Amino acid sequence: MALRKSSLNGKSMITTQDLSREEILEIIQVAEAMQKHRFSDEYTGVLKHQSFLMFFYNPSVRTRQSFEIAATELGGHGLYLEPGGMRLKTKDRAGETIEDVAGVMNRYGCGVGIRILEGKLDYYGRGDEILREYDRYLKVPLVSFAHDRFHPCQGLADAMGYRKHLGEHLEGKTIVHQWGHGALARSHCSVQESMLICSRLGMNVRVAHPPGYELDQEVIDWTKQNCAENSAEFSVTNDPVEAYEDADIVYSRNWMSTDAYSGGEFHKEQEVEKAMQYTDWICDEEKMKLTNNGFFSHPMPVDRTHEVTDEVASGPRSIILDIAENRLHVQKAYMALSMGS
Amino acid sequence: MALRKSSLNGKSMITTQDLSREEILEIIQVAEAMQKHRFSDEYTGVLKHQSFLMFFYNPSVRTRQSFEIAATELGGHGLYLEPGGMRLKTKDRAGETIEDVAGVMNRYGCGVGIRILEGKLDYYGRGDEILREYDRYLKVPLVSFAHDRFHPCQGLADAMGYRKHLGEHLEGKTIVHQWGHGALARSHCSVQESMLICSRLGMNVRVAHPPGYELDQEVIDWTKQNCAENSAEFSVTNDPVEAYEDADIVYSRNWMSTDAYSGGEFHKEQEVEKAMQYTDWICDEEKMKLTNNGFFSHPMPVDRTHEVTDEVASGPRSIILDIAENRLHVQKAYMALSMGS
Amino acid sequence: MALRKSSLNGKSMITTQDLSREEILEIIQVAEAMQKHRFSDEYTGVLKHQSFLMFFYNPSVRTRQSFEIAATELGGHGLYLEPGGMRLKTKDRAGETIEDVAGVMNRYGCGVGIRILEGKLDYYGRGDEILREYDRYLKVPLVSFAHDRFHPCQGLADAMGYRKHLGEHLEGKTIVHQWGHGALARSHCSVQESMLICSRLGMNVRVAHPPGYELDQEVIDWTKQNCAENSAEFSVTNDPVEAYEDADIVYSRNWMSTDAYSGGEFHKEQEVEKAMQYTDWICDEEKMKLTNNGFFSHPMPVDRTHEVTDEVASGPRSIILDIAENRLHVQKAYMALSMGS
Structure with a gap:
């Protein structure tokens, strides 16, 4: 080309x-x-x-x-x-x-x-x-x-990977972004970029996280609008399981809470302590069984045993290295x- | 070529x-x-x-x-x-x-x-x-x-800039090196190299600084000799304004005092504290008006609001990016x- | 080629x-x-x-x-x-x-x-x-x-240097690895690699160190086996002088003792303190005179005045820069x- x-x-x-x-x-x-x-x-x-x-x-x-x-x-x-x-x-x-x-x-x-x-x-x-x-x-x-x-380059890499594994036409496919517990207090950038680019390409976008881990409202609004323009669906839930149903891609990732910054400071330790309480919020084989034989996606580095089990991250449906x-x-x-x- | x-x-x-x-x-x-x-x-x-x-x-x-x-x-x-x-x-x-x-x-x-x-x-x-x-x-x-x-490469870059803006023949042009107050306690190298190369190329060299900020005596001696060999003039003053008169280039820069090192140590904090008292020592539009429609020169990074005002540093006579x-x-x-x- | x-x-x-x-x-x-x-x-x-x-x-x-x-x-x-x-x-x-x-x-x-x-x-x-x-x-x-x-690349560089200075056929030549005192608590890797590659190439391998500075037993066993396969000799001594006799290469180097790690920690200061007591363990002109007009070898950086005297390290038989x-x-x-x- x-x-x-x-x-x-x-x-x-x-x-x-x-x-x-x-x-x-x-x-x-x-x-x-x-x-x-x-x-x-x-x-x-x-x-x-x-x-x-x-x-x-x-x-x-x-x-x-x-x-x-x-x-x-x-x-x-x-x-x-x-x-x-x-x-x-x-x-x-x-x-x-x-x-x-x-x-x-x-x-x-x-x-x-x-x-x-x-x-x-x-x-x-x-x-x-x-x-x-x-x-x-x-x-x-x-x-x-x-x-x-x-994180635009991560979003592009994700989309390129989904095209490889789901086919060129992503319209109508479903991605779930699941918050994962973990010890790294990560930024919102990767998951927010994924929401935006996937919705631009016509995918149904789901987000699941515990209360207090809401994402950027403007990004949510743009994602909704992108979905509307592409006849796709958008949803947010606080349930760690239901969003997996029939998903084609599961994107599991920790991100920081809405309280991460205050007084001009980033409170990493407090964030890690809080996040580590949500031990149910992990992507595992049991949840993956609810999907449409879905692929596991993650922008890496992976915080294994927190965001995702070794079984899933190293399993046959993991496309993290391709991405x-x-x-x-x-x-x-x-x-x-x-x-x- | x-x-x-x-x-x-x-x-x-x-x-x-x-x-x-x-x-x-x-x-x-x-x-x-x-x-x-x-x-x-x-x-x-x-x-x-x-x-x-x-x-x-x-x-x-x-x-x-x-x-x-x-x-x-x-x-x-x-x-x-x-x-x-x-x-x-x-x-x-x-x-x-x-x-x-x-x-x-x-x-x-x-x-x-x-x-x-x-x-x-x-x-x-x-x-x-x-x-x-x-x-x-x-x-x-x-x-x-x-x-x-x-700092020989800085000196060469300066001279190349002056040739661009003042013409190939720098003989008889005037540069003033003005000490500026500031929070960075900088080395003497850039200003001393400028004195040497400008005098080699026939420019009149002026230096202005508060008492206690004297430069390397050997460099001063060499500069005088260079000036003498090229029919140029050399002067040093403790006045923050007079050296601007009819200058073609104003080079404003902080440098450390003669007390910066003692007992085998570099005393940065003490230097910053002392330098910050000299708030008159800044290159501003008012002083620039005394020059021969002079250009503003600086080896960067610029400590704006201390060494020079934003107005001058970002103004039309600033040649810092060219340099x-x-x-x-x-x-x-x-x-x-x-x-x- | x-x-x-x-x-x-x-x-x-x-x-x-x-x-x-x-x-x-x-x-x-x-x-x-x-x-x-x-x-x-x-x-x-x-x-x-x-x-x-x-x-x-x-x-x-x-x-x-x-x-x-x-x-x-x-x-x-x-x-x-x-x-x-x-x-x-x-x-x-x-x-x-x-x-x-x-x-x-x-x-x-x-x-x-x-x-x-x-x-x-x-x-x-x-x-x-x-x-x-x-x-x-x-x-x-x-x-x-x-x-x-x-440290395989160091071993290859050493051997290439010995071929240059002793000739292509290293069989029957003798190298002594002498522990040197010093303030750097170095790893065993360079000297152990040297023992292995020199014995593969048929050199007689000697090691000299104070008690408590024994090297990796498996490496010693491999070196012995390499020597046996190549009709070469292997020996270890605790005497700082005798191993120099008729050697073609003297390789002087500090390395850490068998107590360097304990409780999951590397005890650098304790190692340096211990090593610095062995002031006899230095490669100097007097010892070099016992050799077969031997060359001085070292993987650098050299800890001069501890591992080796300046006289030897900068002398005409030093091949450290070639290596x-x-x-x-x-x-x-x-x-x-x-x-x-």
């Missing part, structure tokens, strides 16, 4: 909700072609001698690997910038402004990626504000590497379409 | 003062050509498959980005070595000697860069000693990534001339 | 003892060719656009440099993964399992390297177990970057043979 000039050229990606349905499908289709012809000359020169700036406020192994390799396989260089080396202005500390950091990045790189979440933020939503502030000053494309609200691999392909596709010349 | 065999081949750069005037101009002229033809085949193979070793005792985002990208754009690889991973001998700790570290680097890399300043040093001048000790054992070129005394971009070009030029085969 | 399809293709290397004698010699011979023709087209495309995943539980400058440059010189990319960025499951902490980490690496990289030793382990031997657990889940080759028991350089060549050779297509 030859790369053509795309409407994505020069375009940032903070969430797939900001893209058109056609752009989402274009990225996935190019990713599928890139997977088939991974080291084809068609792709290995797209970012030749170009540098992609990867800015990690929070560390991550998976995101770093997949983006740095994406840049490498497009012929370019992924430049890893670490939190420790930054001298950024914060509310408590003198340092460099986003205007200045972004202004220099425009001169150096072909694109920028930023990861910021959890303890690096004062309140939920601040990460999205920071990314949008960078984007105002950036002339090159900005892509979220996961922030408090969204992890897709991260590489969708990121290459997005980068080629937005940053390639 | 084709790269020719240069007297810089194999040559280290600890300060531009160690280079001839012709070598300084050669680097800048090659950098100007590289800016025009950034990804030309002329340059992208110069360090093909070569590794440039980047040794950061102190972290830095700008220097890391610009050198790692420089290596990439020359077809090579910039290898980032972090302070945490080093097991170097120090006065208090068993570890590897500079002789041994450098001896191995000679076998592996095409060149070496080192950054060392502030809290990594026992006293002012120690960083320069350490670089010169590395240089004694290195057979490949060594370039300073900023150390306590000098930051120049870091890439002058570094590529120096690396190509010194490390290319 | 053209690269041919090798029995090493797809093969991991946790210790050279797991390889055949022919495979060991193949790596060294390819490395010798790669040293002669370092940037030959024959080699610079072997891992083109491929990413090699470098996983450092413990930091290291030498290993990082030599592997990252090896990947670069083969046309690929060495991706440095740091301990701080990992969220791995441990006995005390929720996190990702080795099964999952390895499962994703299979999708992303052409090979994996891991370094794990000292304070990252609960007991001696645990590092080897962890590497073998990774290897069970990895489909791409795994190479040890040094772990508690073995450090060999790390690059043997690693390129192993990677090309095991990971190249």
Whole structure:
């Protein structure tokens, strides 16, 4: 599949909700072609001698690997910038402004990626504000590497995996996002992105979580609207079992409660303590039997024995490694379409 | 501009003062050509498959980005070595000697860069000693990534910017280096390098700072001598305003006082506290009006509202982003001339 | 020397003892060719656009440099993964399992390297177990970057150095591994790998250490067996001098005592305190005079004045820099043979 000039050229990606349905499908289709012809000359020169700036406020192994390799396989260089080396202005500390950091990045790189979440933020939503502030000053494309609200590359990788295992037409298929207990107090970004992209592609979207773990109301509203536009259904329940019924995909994942931030702080220990009480909230074989021979999905890293049993995570219906691999392909596709010349 | 065999081949750069005037101009002229033809085949193979070793005792985002990208754009690889991973001998700790570290680097890399300043040093001048000790054992070129005394790449980037905005002939133009208050207790290296290179290129050099912030006497002596050789003028004042008069370039920057080191320690907090008292020492629109419609220059990161107002830093006469971009070009030029085969 | 399809293709290397004698010699011979023709087209495309995943539980400058440059010189990319960025499951902490980490690496990289030793382990031997657990889940080759028991690349570099300085036929030559006092409480891996590879290549192997610094009994048994198969001799002594007699190579190195781990902890300070008492255990000119005009060998970094005097380490019979350089060549050779297509 030859790369053509795309409407994505020069375009940032903070969430797939900001893209058109056609752009989402274009990225996935190019990713599928890139997977088939991974080291084809068609792709290995797209970012030749170009540098992609990867800015990690929070560390991550998976995101770093997949983006740095994406840049490498497009012929370019992924430049890893670490939190420790930054001298950024914060509310408590003198340092460099986003205007200045972004202004220099425009001169150096072909694109920028930023990861910021959890303890690096004062309140939920601040990460999205920071990314949008960078984007105002950036002339090159900005892509979220996961922030408090969204994780567009994970959503694209998920959707690519569902297409592989459920077929190209996802319309009418059902995904359940089940909150899982666990010791990691994770962000909302992966599950919220999944709700948005799955509903864009016509899937019925279900969410199940204990009281107190409500997701972003605006994301719920967008998901409802996406479902309405695609004749799909949306539902939320507080029951750990009923949402599994006839589901095609089970997406089990811990996320933090609505009390996770207060007084400008992220309260990780309190979140873990609270979450660990809900021992029923785990994806296991028994619940999987209620599904339509469903697949198990998870953005990894998996918190095994909390979010999901080993039996399910390593079982024959688990597609987590396929989805992890897709991260590489969708990121290459997005980068080629937005940053390639 | 084709790269020719240069007297810089194999040559280290600890300060531009160690280079001839012709070598300084050669680097800048090659950098100007590289800016025009950034990804030309002329340059992208110069360090093909070569590794440039980047040794950061102190972290830095700008220097890391610009050198790692420089290596990439020359077809090579910039290898980032972090302070945490080093097991170097120090006065208090068993570890590897500079002789041994450098001896191995000679076998592996095409060149070496080192950054060392502030809290990594026992006293002012120690960083320069350490670089010169590395240089004694290195057979490949060594370039300073900023150390306590000098910052040659910043000086070259500054001069390249002044040529762009003031014209190729800088003789007779005037630059004022104004100390700024601020919360970062910065090193002397950038401003001292600027004094040296500007005076080499025939500019009148002015320095303004409060009492107690005197710069390196040897650098002052060299600057005077450079000025004398180029029919330029040199002056130092303790007045925060008068030096602006008719200046073509205003370079505002905080630097640490003469008391910053004592007892083998760098006293950052005490420095910040002292510096923050001098609230008059800021570059603002009012002072800029005294200049010859001067440009605002700064090596970044800028400590806005302390060293300079937002109005000036983001204003139409600010050339800080051009200069930051120049870091890439002058570094590529120096690396190509010194490390290319 | 053209690269041919090798029995090493797809093969991991946790210790050279797991390889055949022919495979060991193949790596060294390819490395010798790669040293002669370092940037030959024959080699610079072997891992083109491929990413090699470098996983450092413990930091290291030498290993990082030599592997990252090896990947670069083969046309690929060495991706440095740091301990701080990992969220791995441990006995005390929720996190990702080795099964999952390895499962994703299979999708992303052409090979994996891991370094794990000292304070990252609960007991001696645990590092080897962890590497073998990774290897069970990895489909791409795994190479040890040094772990508690073995350091195969160091052993290969040593042997390549001995061939250069003693001639291709090492049969009948004598190496003494002398424990040195020192302040670094080092692992057994380098010296144990040296014992194994030297005995495979027919050298007489001697070990000298104070009581309480006994090495791994299984490694001693293997070394004895290797010696028996190659008509070579093996001996252990507690005398700091006698083993030097007529030796061709003196390998001086500190290593931790048999009490270094207890209660799930690595007791570094106690080890250093104990080791520093044995001030007689240093390689010096006087002892070197007892040898057969022997060479001084060390895997670096050297703890000078403890393990060896400056006079010997920087003297004319020191081959430590040649051996450090060999790390690059043997690693390129192993990677090309095991990971190249």
